[in-house]
Amino acid sequence: MNPKAFLALFFFTSATTLMAAADSPVVADSPMQAIPGDFKLADGPAWDGWSLTVPDPFSEITKRYIPSKDLWQPLMSERRLSGSFYNQGITYFVDNGKASILRREKNGKVTVIHQEDLAADKTRKPNDLVVDRSGGIYFTLTRAGEIVYVPPGKTAITVADDAKTANGLILNPDESILYVSEASLKQVIAYDVGANGKLGARRVFAKMEGGDPKAKGGADGMSIDRAGNVYCAGPTDIWIWAPDGKLLDKIPCPDRPVNCTFGGSALRDLYITGFGGLHVQKMRISGVSAQPPESWAEKESKSKPSVTLPKGVTPHYDLTYARYGTRKMLSDIFIPPGDGSHPAVVILHGGGWHSGDKMKFRAMGLDLARRGYVTMAIAYRLSGEAKFPANIQDCHAAVRFLHAHAKDYKVDPERIGVVGGSAGAHLAGLLATTPDVAALQGGGGNAGVSSAVQAAVVMSGPMEIATGSVAQRSLIKDNPKPNAVWLFGGSVKQMPEAYALADAHQHIDKNTPPILFQYGGTEDPSKIDPSVKKLQQLGIPTKVLSNYKDGKHGCWNRHPWFTPMMDDIDAWFREHL
Numbered sequence: 001m002n003p004k005a006f007l008a009l010f011f012f013t014s015a016t017t018l019m020a021a022a023d024s025p026v027v028a029d030s031p032m033q034a035i036p037g038d039f040k041l042a043d044g045p046a047w048d049g050w051s052l053t054v055p056d057p058f059s060e061i062t063k064r065y066i067p068s069k070d071l072w073q074p075l076m077s078e079r080r081l082s083g084s085f086y087n088q089g090i091t092y093f094v095d096n097g098k099a100s101i102l103r104r105e106k107n108g109k110v111t112v113i114h115q116e117d118l119a120a121d122k123t124r125k126p127n128d129l130v131v132d133r134s135g136g137i138y139f140t141l142t143r144a145g146e147i148v149y150v151p152p153g154k155t156a157i158t159v160a161d162d163a164k165t166a167n168g169l170i171l172n173p174d175e176s177i178l179y180v181s182e183a184s185l186k187q188v189i190a191y192d193v194g195a196n197g198k199l200g201a202r203r204v205f206a207k208m209e210g211g212d213p214k215a216k217g218g219a220d221g222m223s224i225d226r227a228g229n230v231y232c233a234g235p236t237d238i239w240i241w242a243p244d245g246k247l248l249d250k251i252p253c254p255d256r257p258v259n260c261t262f263g264g265s266a267l268r269d270l271y272i273t274g275f276g277g278l279h280v281q282k283m284r285i286s287g288v289s290a291q292p293p294e295s296w297a298e299k300e301s302k303s304k305p306s307v308t309l310p311k312g313v314t315p316h317y318d319l320t321y322a323r324y325g326t327r328k329m330l331s332d333i334f335i336p337p338g339d340g341s342h343p344a345v346v347i348l349h350g351g352g353w354h355s356g357d358k359m360k361f362r363a364m365g366l367d368l369a370r371r372g373y374v375t376m377a378i379a380y381r382l383s384g385e386a387k388f389p390a391n392i393q394d395c396h397a398a399v400r401f402l403h404a405h406a407k408d409y410k411v412d413p414e415r416i417g418v419v420g421g422s423a424g425a426h427l428a429g430l431l432a433t434t435p436d437v438a439a440l441q442g443g444g445g446n447a448g449v450s451s452a453v454q455a456a457v458v459m460s461g462p463m464e465i466a467t468g469s470v471a472q473r474s475l476i477k478d479n480p481k482p483n484a485v486w487l488f489g490g491s492v493k494q495m496p497e498a499y500a501l502a503d504a505h506q507h508i509d510k511n512t513p514p515i516l517f518q519y520g521g522t523e524d525p526s527k528i529d530p531s532v533k534k535l536q537q538l539g540i541p542t543k544v545l546s547n548y549k550d551g552k553h554g555c556w557n558r559h560p561w562f563t564p565m566m567d568d569i570d571a572w573f574r575e576h577l
Contacts, residue, residue: 024248025227025285026249027282032253032281034278040058041275042276042278043055043081043273044083044084045259047261048091050066051067052067055081057096060078061076062084082094082096085130088290088292088293089292089294091103092129092137094126094127096125100112101115101129101139101150113137114150125141126139127167128222130171133317134151134152136150136152136197144161145165146160147160147169147178149197151197157197159198160199160202163182165218167181167221168181169222170222170231171193171224178191178199179205179224179232181218182219186208189202189204190202215256217234218234219232221260221273222260223261224287225262225285225286226285226286226287226379229241229248230242233257236253237253238250244326257272258274265355267289269283270282284385291359292307295308305557307362310366313337316334316409318331319333321378321401322401324442329378330358332359334365334375336374341411341412342374342411344411344417345418346402346417347364347418348419349377350423352483353388353486354382360557363557364557365377368569376401376402378398380394380427384486387488388487388498392434393444396440396444397445399435399452400451403449415454415577416577417453419457421556422461425459425460426502429462433504433512437501454513455513455576456515457569457573458516459565463503463504463508465502471484474488474491488502505531508538509538513540514576516569518544520551520553520555521547521548521550543572548565
């Protein structure tokens with residue numbers, strides 16, 4: 001078959017298959033599992049990156065579950081907590097018994113940040129809460145039918161009084177919509193979010209139609225995934241709707257569910273709480289990562305690079321850089337101080353193409369912005385959500401966005417680079433070598449705009465996909481981590497054309513921009529030799545740096561390697577951008 005015809009058929013078939021598979025984000029062949037624990041009622045949970053907080057308001061005990069150790073630990077007692085939420089390094093709680101909102105620091109210090117006046121009205125007891133990226137808190141007053149917002153460091157204000165039996169609530173990934181469940185009506189309503197936490201007009205988003213009319217309970221706690229799909233606990237199931245309100249699936253629960261949240265190392269474990277305790281369901285699409293703290297604690301700062309916003313740097317969080325129907329692709333852009341246009345760098349996270357998020361490289365984005373670059377860390381579609389070439393199409397869309405909006409974000413469109421680590425390094429190399437490959441452009445927006453970059457940095461990632469270690473691992477029987485198989489939908493023998501299309505080494509030509517390769521001192525940089533040789537033969541500037549003593553895979557995000565690696569990246573971009 002003609003290669004172009006094959007590719008057209010491959011992408012049409014893949015897209016058709018994905019459309020069918022995308023109807024549900026649930027991993028169908030992975031049954032729900034119970035996690036044993038002593039609960040009268042497991043209520044609103046929160047994931048903090050390594051453990052799950054679960055309040056039990058009936059027992060007035062809150063516990064923490066550590067999956068890596070299969071261990072429960074006591075956290076707080078003698079408090080009737082009904083909901084929790086983790087963001088910016090802080091766990092927030094609803095104290096339903098004392099009608100207050102609490103925050104708990106990592107050192108265990110608990111502070112009351114809002115108190116309802118029960119002497120004036122005994123019914124004003126908060127039920128559930130969600131925390132936005134600024135640290136502002138929305139919570140529900142079920143009996144009053146109100147939604148209250150507590151701005152950071154300010155007095156609470158009622159932002160909606162028409163949410164009938166307001167119960168659970170969640171923000172969508174870019175925080176432009178607040179979803180609220182109305183318990184008695186068994187439906188979810190939505191509000192557009194405005195400035196300072198204010199809400200627009202109430203509208204009905206979805207109804208729990210067709211459920212068992214005799215089942216106890218109504219619409220309850222909520223969660224959301226990175227694709228913007230909305231999750232809500234109902235009388236017997238977890239209901240899942242697409243951003244347009246289309247019902248995608250229902251997850252039957254053995255007992256009445258009351259809430260859910262995403263957790264686990266890849267944020268693809270949906271933890272479900274209820275009258276039957278705690279359960280977990282594997283999902284194809286991951287949840288939304290929490291914002292990092294404004295700064296690391298002293299102990300953490302010794303190993304983790306700073307996530308403190310540098311003076312003069314302007315942040316733009318969760319900007320939509322591409323759209324595919326209702327799916328928004330989000331990015332964080334940081335603009336350095338000073339007038340005029342600046343060189344820009346697109347930043348691609350790692351995670352084996354199946355996990356990770358733009359927050360992983362927050363420190364890198366901030367450091368490069370401090371050095372004078374506009375930085376754009378993007379979230380791209382992972383293999384559980386969409387197969388190749390979705391991820392690289394997102395990367396090309398990000399560069400097109402920067403070209404199209406150069407004036408808006410003070411970008412010099414003739415000086416755009418890309419840097420990626422691990423799987424993100426593969427995408428950085430592929431992005432740099434394929435600005436004119438139509439099959440990899442996608443339809444995310446800004447069609448006809450260039451996606452070319454002028455320099456690239458590939459950190460510990462493969463250039464070769466059709467050959468080399470990636471291809472070899474795809475052929476290993478019962479491979480516990482077949483990342484390439486997850487990405488392409490088959491092995492290199494089953495899908496050779498797709499692997500070849502993803503092979504950055506094969507795409508290298510005279511138009512390829514300069515590429516810097518970085519490896520930790522304990523890694524083997526020789527795997528990149530074929531690409532280095534090919535670049536050199538074409539007269540394209542390239543360099544391999546591995547003089548980062550004792551550095552392991554991923555050392556670019558840890559001290560003492562972070563700063564010297566960033567120095568080398570800065571020097572490379574200053575030379576070639």
